[in-house]
Amino acid sequence: MAHRVLSVDWRLDHPSIEREEFFGRSSLSAFDAVAVDPADVPQRWTSDIAPGGDGVRRTDPQRDRGFGRTLGAWMLRRRTEAEDLLLKGGGLLVCRLRARGEPLEISSDESPPERLDRWSWLPSVSLVDRQHQFSFPANGRFVSRHGRDVVFQESGSPFEDYLQRFEGSIAYDAVYQDLLSTPIGRFATVLARNRIGDVLALEIPFDEGRLILVPPVVGVAPSQEAGALLEAIEKAADRPAFSSTPDWLPAYAVPDEESLADELASLHERHAALAAKIEELSARLREKTRIKEILYARGRFALLPAASDAFRALGFDVGATDELLELRSDEGDALVAVAATGGEAVGLPPYRRLLSAVDRSVTEGEGRRKGILVVSASRELDPRRRPTQFSPEVLRGCQAQGFCLMTAYQLFNLARRALEAPKDAGHADLRRLLLECDGELRQVDAA
Secondary structure (H helix, E strand, O other): OOOOEEEEOOOOOOOOEEEEOOOOOOOHHHOOEEEEOHHHOOHHHHOOOOEOOOOOEEEOOOOOOOHHHHHHHHHHHHHHHHHHHHHHOOOEEEEEOOOOOOOEEEEEOOEEEEEEOOOOOOOOEEEEEOOEEEEEOOOEEEEEEEEOOOEEOOOOOHHHHHHHOOOOOEOEEEEEEEOOOOOHHHOOEEEEEOOOOOEEEEEEEEOOEEEEEEOOEOOOOHHHHHHHHHHHHHHHOOOOOOOOOOOOHHHOOOOOHHHHHHHHHHHHHHHHHHHHHHHHHHHHHHHHHHHHHHHOOOOOOOHHHHHHHHHHHOOOEEEEEOOEEEEEOOOOOEEEEEEEOOOOOEOHHHHHHHHHHHHHHHHOOOOOOEEEEEEEOOOOOOHHHOOOOEOHHHHHHHHHHOOEEEEHHHHHHHHHHHHHOOOOOOOHHHHHHHHOOOEEOOHHHHO
């Protein structure tokens, strides 16, 4: 069955999702599921009311021509609608987790002050489990913290699956904390935490309805996020409500329960062993294939490590300094500059950086070391179909200084040749090839 879904100030591009503003006309309780991003709610008062001397924004309902009372009425309206959506309609309310933001204090001489913030419209729920009580949002703290260290909790919730689809694109702005340190897992489903245990995503039961807090997803097309969120909503609509397992339940066993539990525990052990082996082999594969990054990567965090692996494969001792590589071997030492560009040819700056480093080596008494310039241009093309990857000025400079000028593809081929050779091969011939090369390395030598 198709569900009616509304997005409130959350851009979700999908034909089956209706869109509305927080201060718009559509009622939240008229839908089966509502997605809300409350990030812009405080702009309603921060744009019109300046902070007082203590930094708090205040308004007097006796003098603001109804501004404060209107905001309070809007919050009450949205709170009532959200409560009806969850408790009467058994619907889903998905909210992006944000900090409370700048509050507004509505105060006058005739009534106690009322404080509004980004979350003042949330409905309340109080859940009790023996000596523990979970009061939301009364005992909740929406603490401003920023990061990308997301640890999923394997809850099985469709909304955790939704977040996992965008792993690497999640950048949280806030975390949820309980003032009384209540064990949240006894009352709600934690979907994700950060590495120090703060809650980043949470699914809270409101009778048959559920309120879900999720961190923002960045750098993802609104249509892609909308499709994933709709899929989670469709799956969650058919799931039973959350209920914590009582301590006495294990005393009421059913036939074959114990054997199935033992079999499942055995599978979990085997799964853990397989996961560890998969991680080990994946790490070895990443290390083994990192050398291929010299064919397409750029920058000191990808290209330089890949080039370092290639020169190590040739038998050099490799060190890094000032965006250059230092090579040492019995056949001689060298300084290497590695440069990549999306354009057709690498220009003079990396050559000049290498020339300066070689000159500095002489003036500082370390002796003259061989200069090697590795270039990678037209990176979007197959390496075998790339045109000349360096400018004529770079070639003339390398010839004049006795530098070896080679492409990343040539370095890759030399490293692959070394890796394919018997383990007892010394590769001295390959090292001499680079150290004795003046000017452009010939294709036949690097083949």
